[in-house]
Amino acid sequence: MAKLLQVEHLKKYFPTSRGVVHAVDDVSFSIEEGETMGLVGESGCGKSTLGRTCIHLLESTGGTIRFQGNDVTHLSKKALAEYRNCVQIIFQDPFSSLNPRMTIRDTVTEPLKLSGRFRGEELNRESERLMDLVGIEKRFYNSYPHELDGGRRQRAGVARAISLKPKFIVCDEPVSALDVSIQAQILNLLMDLQDEFKLTYLFVTHDLSVVRHISNKICVMYLGQMVETASTDALFARPYHPYTKALLSAIPTVDIHNQQQRILLKGEITSPINPHPGCRFAQRCPYATAECTQSDLPLVEVEPGHFVACSRIRQINKDL
Amino acid sequence: MFKYKKDPTAKAKRLSSYKPGSFLYVVNYVSQSKSAMAGFCFIALLLILSFLTPYIFKYGYREINVRMQYALSSLEHPFGCDEVGRDIMVRIFYGAKYTISIGFFSTFCAAICGIILGAAAGYFGGLVDTLIMRALDVFQSFPTILLAIAISAVFGPGYWKVILACGITGIPSYARMMRANILTVRGSEFIEAAASINCSTGRIILKHVIPNAISPLIVQMAMGVASAGLTASALSFLGFGVVPPTPEWGAMLSTARAYIREYPHMVMFPGLFIMLTVLSLNLVGDAIRDALDPKLKN
Numbered sequence: 001m002a003k004l005l006q007v008e009h010l011k012k013y014f015p016t017s018r019g020v021v022h023a024v025d026d027v028s029f030s031i032e033e034g035e036t037m038g039l040v041g042e043s044g045c046g047k048s049t050l051g052r053t054c055i056h057l058l059e060s061t062g063g064t065i066r067f068q069g070n071d072v073t074h075l076s077k078k079a080l081a082e083y084r085n086c087v088q089i090i091f092q093d094p095f096s097s098l099n100p101r102m103t104i105r106d107t108v109t110e111p112l113k114l115s116g117r118f119r120g121e122e123l124n125r126e127s128e129r130l131m132d133l134v135g136i137e138k139r140f141y142n143s144y145p146h147e148l149d150g151g152r153r154q155r156a157g158v159a160r161a162i163s164l165k166p167k168f169i170v171c172d173e174p175v176s177a178l179d180v181s182i183q184a185q186i187l188n189l190l191m192d193l194q195d196e197f198k199l200t201y202l203f204v205t206h207d208l209s210v211v212r213h214i215s216n217k218i219c220v221m222y223l224g225q226m227v228e229t230a231s232t233d234a235l236f237a238r239p240y241h242p243y244t245k246a247l248l249s250a251i252p253t254v255d256i257h258n259q260q261q262r263i264l265l266k267g268e269i270t271s272p273i274n275p276h277p278g279c280r281f282a283q284r285c286p287y288a289t290a291e292c293t294q295s296d297l298p299l300v301e302v303e304p305g306h307f308v309a310c311s312r313i314r315q316i317n318k319d320l
Numbered sequence: 321m322f323k324y325k326k327d328p329t330a331k332a333k334r335l336s337s338y339k340p341g342s343f344l345y346v347v348n349y350v351s352q353s354k355s356a357m358a359g360f361c362f363i364a365l366l367l368i369l370s371f372l373t374p375y376i377f378k379y380g381y382r383e384i385n386v387r388m389q390y391a392l393s394s395l396e397h398p399f400g401c402d403e404v405g406r407d408i409m410v411r412i413f414y415g416a417k418y419t420i421s422i423g424f425f426s427t428f429c430a431a432i433c434g435i436i437l438g439a440a441a442g443y444f445g446g447l448v449d450t451l452i453m454r455a456l457d458v459f460q461s462f463p464t465i466l467l468a469i470a471i472s473a474v475f476g477p478g479y480w481k482v483i484l485a486c487g488i489t490g491i492p493s494y495a496r497m498m499r500a501n502i503l504t505v506r507g508s509e510f511i512e513a514a515a516s517i518n519c520s521t522g523r524i525i526l527k528h529v530i531p532n533a534i535s536p537l538i539v540q541m542a543m544g545v546a547s548a549g550l551t552a553s554a555l556s557f558l559g560f561g562v563v564p565p566t567p568e569w570g571a572m573l574s575t576a577r578a579y580i581r582e583y584p585h586m587v588m589f590p591g592l593f594i595m596l597t598v599l600s601l602n603l604v605g606d607a608i609r610d611a612l613d614p615k616l617k618n
Binding site for chain 2: 052055057081084085088089091092093096097098099100101110111114115157160163164
């Protein structure tokens with residue numbers, strides 16, 4: 001399969017009065033066409049920033065982004081408009097991602113109108129087709145967002161995202177603001193749409209059970225850096241990085257005979273302002289030594305397709 | 321006989337058929353409030369009378385009748401006459417359009433300028449924000465009436481100049497409010513969503529940001545009309561406003577002040593009408609506020 005999105009050494013820094021926040025620091029990954037890549041990590045680790053930087057909602061500070069082999073790191077106004085027809089985003093909070101003064105129909109029609117691909121009656125027909133596709137009932141077409149429940153609003157958000165027939169969609173925690181029963185509906189909708197339109201997803205979430213269900217590949221982020229990336233099965237079966245181990249051990253289990261030993265991390269997530277070199281996780285890592293914070297760590301391929309950034313990986317994992 | 325039965329919930333039903341915050345919703349809400357309708361009727365009646373004075377009343381607003389100097393209320397002159405024998409009632413009705421229109425126009429000017437400045441400051445931020453807001457801080461550091469006097473003193477008296485003076489003094493509060501609202505709305509995800517579907521900056525501001533930031537300003541405008549009218553009257557009272565013989569209420573008060581001991585009716589009627597007009601405008605403003613922002617109630 002062809003690589004759809006390739007991100008190399010991507011950096012996004014935010015200058016603040018207290019110093020430079022390294023929200024995304026030297027992250028590289030690639031997503032193949034038709035694949036879903038899960039991006040997990042605790043809140044504030046830069047996963048949303050990474051997603052937004054990939055689709056130019058935020059401008060990157062450094063690194064390169066390639067889309068279908070073309071460099072899209074820096075785009076002219078016209079090229080950006082073209083790029084945005086190919087990449088879209090679904091937001092976390094369906095309560096704030098829809099304009100409260102526009103009906104669902106207006107919200108879905110707006111991108112169609114702006115694209116200039118449809119006119120007059122066609123515009124109406126296309127927006128109704130989209131709303132029907134994502135499962136919004138006819139009687140809600142002219143409703144305002146505040147009249148709908150979270151699930152239907154999120155469906156409207158999905159309809160807006162797929163309206164321009166994009167190839168790549170960043171799903172920024174699309175289900176974390178929803179009820180569990182509705183989460184399943186939206187996830188199924190997203191997977192159906194993926195099959196139908198050959199969509200590629202970057203699925204940002206902190207919900208590990210969701211990401212296991214939907215992704216082919218998972219990247220684990222900690223404080224702006226990628227610590228481990230592998231196929232979903234490999235990551236859940238054999239997590240190598242101490243942070244991933246701790247993260248996976250936090251998933252609640254229902255089997256009382258097979259209780260997992262929870263790895264409790266000490267301390268708080270450290271500040272992303274002017275971070276020290278080396279492993280960002282070192283302060284909380286039970287295995288950390290002085291050498292961990294001496295120089296930046298590369299992602300090392302420990303198994304085919306399984307990359308880990310840890311200097312003591314062989315000592316921690318005896319089976320490697 | 322078929323009898324028309326009034327459904328007690330009909331009003332509430334009709335109201336809920338409009339989207340909260342839309343124009344029709346506000347009109348409907350205000351029309352269902354008794355006090356607001358009383359205020360609205362008073363203002364409307366005053367304006368109609370004001371434009372029809374030459375056709376309704378026997379006397380002109382500048383018709384001098386020396387024999388009727390300082391006349392008290394009578395059937396001929398219900399509000400009495402002033403120091404040169406002009407009918408006070410005719411003058412009050414004729415002058416109504418000045419006080420009220422100054423209130424409306426100056427609020428409108430202040431709001432337009434304030435919205436543009438505030439929107440620019442809030443949306444672009446950085447240097448633009450600093451420049452605009454610091455300049456407005458300078459304006460706001462003067463008491464309103466003092467600033468209005470200073471501006472009028474520079475421009476001189478006159479109808480449009482009063483509007484300008486009242487308008488300029490009103491700008492900072494609108495701009496400040498608009499900026500705060502824009503900052504809130506700008507952080508919303510639907511603004512990012514608009515950018516991701518290739519909305520231009522202008523379209524984002526006009527279609528997505530301003531409609532969601534404007535309703536507190538409409539409330540402020542509704543309340544501002546009354547205070548602008550009051551400021552206009554105050555300016556005329558001090559001699560900076562509309563020039564005599566135009567019967568602006570503040571100017572009438574100003575002249576009458578000299579005779580307050582001997583002929584209190586000359587002060588009483590213009591004062592009463594200023595009070596009633598401000599009250600009416602405030603009642604309408606209150607209803608608009610309640611319609612647009614239910615959280616602000618009480």
